[in-house]
Amino acid sequence: MSGEEAPVQQQQEPTEEKTENPPTEEPPSEAAQEGEPSPAEEPVDEPAAATPDKAPVAPEEEVFTYRALFLTGYGGYDKVKLQMKKGKPSLKSAEVLVRVKACGLNFAELLGRQGLYELLPSPPVTPGMECSGVIEALGEEVTDRKVGDRVLVLSRHGLWQEVVGVPASHTFIMPESMSFEEAAALPVNYLTAYIMLFEMANIRAGQSILIHMAAGGVGIAATQLCQTLEDVTVFGTASASKHETIGQGGVTHPIDYRTRDYAEEIRKISPKGLDVVLDPLGGSDTHKAFSLLKPMGTLIVFGAANCVTGQKKNLLAVAKTWYNQFTINTLRLMHANKAVCGFHLGYLSDEEELITQTMTTLLELYTQGKIKPRIDSTYHFEQVGDAMRRMHERNNIGKVILLPEPKKEDKKEEEKAESNPEPAETEDKKEEEKAENKMETSTEEVKGEEN
C-alpha cells in the first residue's frame, strides 16, 4: 500500500534529535546537510556529546537540520514524505522556538492531501495545525514565556516538524499533569467542539444532541464537554464495536449508522427531535440533520467528510456532496424557527481573543478533570501514511498522534548498521520491527468510521 512507502523516506533521510540542546547550539552534520543517513542519537542519553565533537567541522557556516513532513503533491498516503529541513527556523521578535514532542492528525490534513483543503498552501508544504513541545528560544519581545516551558501550539499549518518558530500568542502553557500526546490532541478537536457547543449552539442542561462520528476526535471532545452540563442526552453514531467505549465516555444512545437509519432511531427515542446537531458529514446528511431539529434547534455544519471516500480525491463523491449540499432560504428558516450555522476553525484563526479565551477555559477544564483527550494511537513521522490510513478508514477511537522523534527500533537498527553494515539482516529486522510497531501503536482492533 502506498502509505507504507513513507518509512522508506525516513531511511533515506534520518535525523538527529536533541531535545535537551537548544537548536542554536546544534552544529551541522555534514551527512544531514547532504540528505544522507547519519546515526541517530538518543536525545536523553547523549545530550551534549555531539556538540564539542562536531563543532569544529563547519563553525562559520553552521547548518541546522531537522525532520519535517512535507506534502509533496495531491494524492494518496505516499504524498506525505519525511524530509530534512536545513537551517534554523527564523525567529521573529514575537515568536518562540518550540522543540516539538507530539503533533495532532486532523481530518483537514486528509482533505489537504487530496487537494480538498483550501487553507493549506500548495505543495510542497508542511502540514500540521497543532502540536505540543518545549520552548527552546524566545524572540526579543517575548516576555510571557520562558525557555523550558511546556506548551501546546495552534497554527494554520506547518507544525509537523521537529522544531518550529511560532508566535508566542499561539502557544499555551500545558498543565503539569498533561502529557505531550494529550496536549497535541487537545487544540483543534476541543476548540472546535467547545466553540460549536457553547458559542454557537449555546447548549444547555436538559437538551439533546446528535454527535456524528462520536468516537472521533471532535466526537469524543463534544461528548466530554456535554458532560459538563446536567442531563444532556447525547445521540452518537459509531460502528457497533465502538459503542461500549463511547457509552462509557458519555454517549447516551450509541447508534450504529451502518446497520440502521440513524434518523429513524433518533425519532423513536425522541419524537420531537433534537436541540442540536453537529454535522461533519455534509451532503444528504445535512438535510437529515435539519429535519431532526426541534423548533428552536440549531444545526452546525463543520465539515464535508462525505467528500472523502477513497485514498485519492474522488470527484464523484465531491460532486455528490456538493450537489446535495444543504441550501436554505430564510422563509423556510422562519417557519421552522431553526438556526443553521457553519463552523470552520481554520477561518477563525484571526479571532485570537476567542481562541485564547476558549483555550484557557479548556485547560482549566482539563485541570479540573472534566475533559481528557483520548489518545487512539501514536505514529512516528516516518509512519504518517499508516496514521492517515487509520483515520481515513475510521479505525480510531480518539486522537491519532504523530511523533517527530524517530522510531527507536529504527534508530537502534541504524546504530547497529553503522557498526556492522549488513543490509540484508538489517532489512529483515526492520520489517519485523515495523510490524511490531504497528501493533504497538494501533492497539485498537475495532473497525469504525471516526476521525
Place this chain on the structure above:
Amino acid sequence: MSGEEAPVQQQQEPTEEKTENPPTEEPPSEAAQEGEPSPAEEPVDEPAAATPDKAPVAPEEEVFTYRALFLTGYGGYDKVKLQMKKGKPSLKSAEVLVRVKACGLNFAELLGRQGLYELLPSPPVTPGMECSGVIEALGEEVTDRKVGDRVLVLSRHGLWQEVVGVPASHTFIMPESMSFEEAAALPVNYLTAYIMLFEMANIRAGQSILIHMAAGGVGIAATQLCQTLEDVTVFGTASASKHETIGQGGVTHPIDYRTRDYAEEIRKISPKGLDVVLDPLGGSDTHKAFSLLKPMGTLIVFGAANCVTGQKKNLLAVAKTWYNQFTINTLRLMHANKAVCGFHLGYLSDEEELITQTMTTLLELYTQGKIKPRIDSTYHFEQVGDAMRRMHERNNIGKVILLPEPKKEDKKEEEKAESNPEPAETEDKKEEEKAENKMETSTEEVKGEEN
C-alpha cells in the same frame, strides 16, 4: 379614506358593555339581536341595572352579544369591520373567560389583512394575537386562576373582541403596577425580542447589534432588553425625527436609513462588523445583514416587512422580496463562521414551556423596572383602520393599542341622538369628534417607518 369607514359599522352595530357582570347573567337586548343601535351603557355606572329590567324580555332564549373586529376579506383598511357577535363564547374546561381591556396591534395583522399571513384563517375571522383583561369566569378544571384576575393573553388570533374564552395556560397574571395597555403591548414584541436575543443569538455583554425599525414595538423591546446587559452597542435604524427618543431608550447609534446607507454607516463605526443583526425586512436587506456580521456573528430573520408597501397587497413588492430572498449554502456558512436563524413566534405557539418561561422572565423584568412597553397611541375598535394606517405608515414610536370599549364621545352622541333624534346635527358633531379623537390618539407628529 377607507379606514374611516369602520366607525360607520359601529354605528350600525353598537354594543352593550358590562364589565362587572359575568356574561352568563347578561340578558339579551332585542335591539342588539337585530343589529339596531341601542343606547350604550357605562359599564361601571350601571352594572346591575340592566339585568332585572331586561331579563323578562326573552328569558328562555338568552342572547349575549359583544363587540368584535372581523377581517371580512383581503385588502385595505376597510376590510376590518366592527361587528356584534351573538352568544356567549363557549368555555372549555381548561379555559377562562376574559373581559378584554386592551389589545395589541402587530405587523402580522397588517400582513393578514393583505392576505400575506398564512397563520390567520380565511376571512371572516377575528384577528388579534395579544390582549389584556380581567377574568370573568373559569372552566371546570381551572384552579390556578380566579375571577377578577388581571391577565395578559397570547393567542394565534381571535383576541380582538370584548370577551374571549382562552386556555388558562395562555394567560399570565399581570404585575400590579402594569396598566392594561402595557400588558397588551408586551407579549408579542417582548417574547419575540427576548427569544431572538437570548435563546437564538445568545447575545452577551460587550457585543454589538443592529436593530432595524428601532422605534417599532420589537425594536423598542429589543433595545430595552439589550440594556439588561453591560456595554452592548446598539445600532438602530429609524427616521431622523425619532432619533432622540430611541437614543434615550438605549440606541447607541441611531441611523437614518432614509438619507444614508446604514451598512456604510455601521462599517465606519464598527469596521469588523456586528455580532448580531435582527432582520424584520427580508429581501435585499438580509444580504446586507449577512455581510455586516463579523465571524461568529448571528443573523436572525423574523419578518418580510419589505413585502408590505401600499395598503393592499403589492404583488411587485412581494415578488421582489421573494426574488431577493436570502438563500445560503452550508459551505459559505462554514467559511464565514456565521449563523443564520429564522424566527416566527406564530410557529412557536406549541412550545408552551418556552413561552411560559420567557413570559415569566419578562414579567419579572417589568417588575424590576428593567423593561417597560412604550405605548405609542390607543384607538378604539371602531378606529382600527386609523390604527393600522398609523403602523403601516410607520408613524408610531412604540406600540399601537386597540381598545374594545366604544369611544365615549360616540356613546354620548348616541345617547343624545336617542333623546333628540336630529341626524344632521349629530352627524356633523360626530365628524368633529372623529377628527378630535384622531388628534388625541395620534399625538406623535413624526413620520417614520416603525411597527
